[in-house]
Amino acid sequence: MEILIVGGGIAGSALALALRAHDLPVRLVEARPEGSDTEGAFLTLAPNGVNALRALGHGDVPAAAGGFELSGLDFHNASGRRIARLSGEDDAARYGARAVVLRRAALRTELARRAREAGVRFDTGARLTGLAEHGDGVRAAFADGTTIDADVVIGADGIWSAVRRHTWPDAPLPTYTGIVDCGGWTKVDLPDSARQQMIFGRRGFFGYAVKDNLAYWFTNVPRATEPARSELDDLDQTRWMSTLRDLYDGDPAPVPRILAATQRAVGVWPLYDLPSPRTWCTERVCLVGDAAHAVSPSTGQGASLAIEDAVVLARCLRDEQAPAAAFTSYQRLRKGRAEKIARFGRQVGERKASSATGSLFRDLTLSLFLRMGARATAEQYGYRVDGSPSGGRRD
Ligand SMILES: Cc1cc2nc3c(=O)[nH]c(=O)nc-3n(C[C@H](O)[C@H](O)[C@H](O)COP(=O)(O)OP(=O)(O)OC[C@H]3O[C@@H](n4cnc5c(N)ncnc54)[C@H](O)[C@@H]3O)c2cc1C
Structure with a gap:
């Protein structure tokens, strides 16, 4: 066959x-x-993956591809207060594996x-x-x-x-979901955080984890209109990063710091629902x-x-x-x-x-x-x- x-x-x-x-x-x-x-x-590859x-x-494969393990998620509100925590400490015992970035x-x-x-x-x-x-x-x-x-x-x-x-x-x-995802990795002077940090900012959602002085970060930005392909292909990185910095200005540390240190996003992806x-x-x-x-x-x-x-x-x-x-x-x-x-x-x-x-x-x-x-x-x-x-x- x-x-x-x-x-x-x-x-x-x-x-x-x-x-x-x-x-x-x-x-x-x-x-x-x-x-x-x-x-x-x-x-993030989940334990089942x-x-x-x-x-x-x-x-x-995860190790060969340079992955690192996560041990849970912390959720914060726009004032920086932790509002919830998902423990992944016992994922290895419960599921036989931890999530990997x-x-x-x-x-x-x-x-x-x-x-x-x-x-x-x-x-x-x-x-x-x-x-x-x-x-x-x-x-x-x-x-x-x-x-x-x-x-x-x-x-x-x-x-x-x-x-x-x-x-x-x-x-x-x-169909377009009304959310644009964007992310990358940025050199920062922050300690490793094996837990992924998720922040409900005032105007967008931001997540990051730090490994070896690199912050792996992403944002979900609400945007009513679907970006045109040409807009993404010819993305003006300077303008885009400046928009993101404005959007997260005043949100909890170290979000503005990570964005300030970022020259360019690795990519911008409108999110779709199939x-x-x-x-x-x-x-x-x-x-x-x-x-x-x-x-x-x-x-x-x-x-x-x-x-x-x-x-x-x-x-x-x-x-x-x-x-x-x-x-x-x-x-x-x-x-x-x-x-x-x-x-x-x-x-x-x-x-x-x-x-x-x-x-x-x-x-x-x-x-x-x-x-x-x-x-x-x-x-x-x-x-x-x-x-x-x-x-x-x-x-
Ligand atoms: C912003 C973003 C963040 C995500 N984060 C996560 C996450 O943290 N964890 C997670 O598990 N998943 C995540 N996902 C989802 C994950 O990336 C996908 O589910 C996964 O990549 C699906 O793999 P796939 O091989 O089915 O499709 P794809 O990875 O899209 O691969 C499809 C392949 O088909 C090729 N192709 C397309 N059209 C043709 C054609 N006509 N002829 C020949 N080849 C073609 C493409 O070039 C591509 O290589 C995320 C997705 C996005 C957009």
Whole structure:
């Protein structure tokens, strides 16, 4: 069986590795040119993501990609008062792993490198522009005019998935959430903080953790209108950073200090919500990662879910005779979990958007919300991909 994966991000590379571990033949095509994967700031891989990497046989990826562990979250209001705390001290005992902060490009590059090493043909600069399913296979067409024939195609091509668009032309598109995310890393003279600090500032939400004199920071800034692509491509960093400094002026230390020390943000990303597609698969095409379920970054779960998907789908393809049956099993094992986390992410996003308004109410109810959130977190972190014969646990 020829399996073609479209997209060499976290989901695609992890899936390629998982398929090779079962000796299944796989080819991967990625739109970015070779060596251009330097984008993105950093992300937090949750304990379930670390465990999914272990199940993949690559539990050492976070360390190899330069990650560092977190031991919880502290939430502060705009006056600097700590209003809630999520302990991660016992995550290692409870879930077998702690959350890890990683540079996104380092994680993607490490997974891609290992996929190649495992024998995956990994073509870069190949942008999918068309997909046609026929009786005995799928033909994928690319921007350079070439085509590839495969028995099945897996769309691991992210939130704006071309595979999804060509397979289900009427599927709903992502919608802008009214929040712009921005972040980077900045040299600062601050002690290491193994706990991530989250601040509901007066006009925006700010998070940071410090490791080896580098502050890894991000902000969620409410903005009613969706930024145009051209605005992001030609971002005036000086103006953008000056806007951020104004926005957080007067917010608790060390937020203004981190922003003052920052010359440029690593990136600016409008955040989108992907309405849950009715289905993730046909007989020969299937979606993984953000292409299937782009959960909000506020959950800190997108990358972890992508790796879980990869492990479960590869096991289903190993265990079932026909790809259609494998896809159905995979969807049954994974869709409920992803949709639940997506709903949770929308609730968290609403809390963040309330940074500018209703802050007293928010301060009073945040602890309660976090207690409810702690139950969701336990479910998210406690998941094991090898909980059932096919490799996933049903929700
Ligand atoms: C600002 C921000 C912060 C985040 N923070 C976190 C976090 O802290 N923790 C967490 O777990 N998750 C976080 N996420 C989510 C996480 O980044 C995603 O869930 C994860 O990257 C999904 O991986 P993926 O492989 O499915 O998609 P992607 O990483 O988007 O990879 C898709 C790949 O497909 C390629 N591609 C696209 N179109 C085509 C095409 N037509 N042909 C060929 N290739 C194509 C792309 O070039 C890309 O390499 C965050 C997301 C954002 C936007």
